[in-house]
Amino acid sequence: MPRPSAPLLPPVFHILLALSSEDLHGLGIATAVEDASGGTVELGPGTLYRSLKEMVRQGALIEVSSPQGTDPRRKYYRSTDLGRELLREEAARLARIVDLARERKVLEGPTS
Amino acid sequence: MPRPSAPLLPPVFHILLALSSEDLHGLGIATAVEDASGGTVELGPGTLYRSLKEMVRQGALIEVSSPQGTDPRRKYYRSTDLGRELLREEAARLARIVDLARERKVLEGPTS
DNA sequence: CGTGATTCATCCGACGTGGATATATCCATA
DNA sequence: TATGGATATATCCACGTCGGATGAATCACG
Numbered sequence: 001m002p003r004p005s006a007p008l009l010p011p012v013f014h015i016l017l018a019l020s021s022e023d024l025h026g027l028g029i030a031t032a033v034e035d036a037s038g039g040t041v042e043l044g045p046g047t048l049y050r051s052l053k054e055m056v057r058q059g060a061l062i063e064v065s066s067p068q069g070t071d072p073r074r075k076y077y078r079s080t081d082l083g084r085e086l087l088r089e090e091a092a093r094l095a096r097i098v099d100l101a102r103e104r105k106v107l108e109g110p111t112s
Numbered sequence: 113m114p115r116p117s118a119p120l121l122p123p124v125f126h127i128l129l130a131l132s133s134e135d136l137h138g139l140g141i142a143t144a145v146e147d148a149s150g151g152t153v154e155l156g157p158g159t160l161y162r163s164l165k166e167m168v169r170q171g172a173l174i175e176v177s178s179p180q181g182t183d184p185r186r187k188y189y190r191s192t193d194l195g196r197e198l199l200r201e202e203a204a205r206l207a208r209i210v211d212l213a214r215e216r217k218v219l220e221g222p223t224s
Numbered sequence: 225c226g227t228g229a230t231t232c233a234t235c236c237g238a239c240g241t242g243g244a245t246a247t248a249t250c251c252a253t254a
Numbered sequence: 255t256a257t258g259g260a261t262a263t264a265t266c267c268a269c270g271t272c273g274g275a276t277g278a279a280t281c282a283c284g
Contacts, residue, residue, distance in 0.1 A: 020216045044242030091213040101203040156273030
């Protein structure tokens with residue numbers, strides 16, 4: 001069971017971020033997360049479906065009817081107000097950390 | 113054993129960030145991380161000392177002599193070039209994610 | 225001195241992760 | 255329309271990480 005408010009679990013955060021712009025189904029979320037992060041974030045099926053189930057139970061996501069013409073096996077998900085709120089808080093938390101890193105000039109250095 | 117390049121473990125990242133501005137000893141790092149993150153990141157002794165040992169082994173940190181007048185039991189650590197490089201990469205990775213969140217306007221919403 | 229606080233360190237239970245695996249069903253193609 | 259590969263959801267399990275509990279040494283202070 002995830003923690004109440006504290007830092008969002010990374011998979012949950014990335015799922016919410018993927019769903020911030022459009023409804024997606026399970027595997028669609030996985031690939032969206034994968035290439036939105038440049039391949040640095042991996043979402044195995046175990047983590048994926050476990051997270052989705054838990055997020056629906058928690059009220060961060062709802063399942064919506066599949067768009068016409070798509071594989072009927074797909075289950076599409078949409079972020080709720082709660083989901084957007086959780087995402088916003090976590091993004092703000094990360095933003096503060098990145099700002100701190102900027103203040104300390106840790107982002108400067110060898111141009112990779 | 114940590115993964116090769118992939119996302120830094122959060123504790124390692126926060127330790128490197130804490131050491132980016134000054135040399136600190138174990139417990140000093142823990143408190144620095146705690147309040148730099150506004151209390152959202154906790155560093156238990158288990159995670160702390162395990163991480164420090166591993167980071168020294170890996171070459172991300174070195175132990176330095178304690179400043180004069182401080183508790184001699186304290187072991188002070190300093191970030192190495194490798195440590196700064198790892199920190200820079202991870203900070204850049206987080207910055208990309210935050211930027212993506214900004215593009216999607218997820219940071220806007222109820223003024224908390 | 226001696227008592228409580230500080231510091232480092234290790235151990236262990238709890239939990240999250242992602243791959244392996246299972247099952248069903250869709251789609252392409254012949 | 256039959257068949258095989260791809261797709262999709264779902265569960266299970268081994269592994270790794272996390273942080274608290276605990277221990278031991280030593281410091282500061284009355």
